[in-house]
Amino acid sequence: MKASVIVTGRGVISLPAKLRKAAGIKPNDHLIAETTPDGILLRPAVTLAVEIYSDDRIREFEAEEGKLAKVLVKRRTR
Numbered sequence: 001m002k003a004s005v006i007v008t009g010r011g012v013i014s015l016p017a018k019l020r021k022a023a024g025i026k027p028n029d030h031l032i033a034e035t036t037p038d039g040i041l042l043r044p045a046v047t048l049a050v051e052i053y054s055d056d057r058i059r060e061f062e063a064e065e066g067k068l069a070k071v072l073v074k075r076r077t078r
Contacts, residue, residue: 003015003019029044031043
């Protein structure tokens with residue numbers, strides 16, 4: 001499928017609805033744009049949520065891991 005698009009003065013490109021539908025692009029999807037010998041290629045980007053843990057949360061994890069270690073030791077000694 002081919003479509004003509006216009007680049008605004010700010011560099012914004014609008015993809016026509018038919019093209020977005022054919023490519024499975026939904027609102028707020030992230031795309032990777034890269035140059036190729038044939039032109040510009042747009043492809044889906046994989047995004048992963050990242051959680052930053054506070055010191056308190058890390059201590060919670062460590063406490064739970066300690067409990068688990070005790071259970072595992074008991075199972076090995078049976």
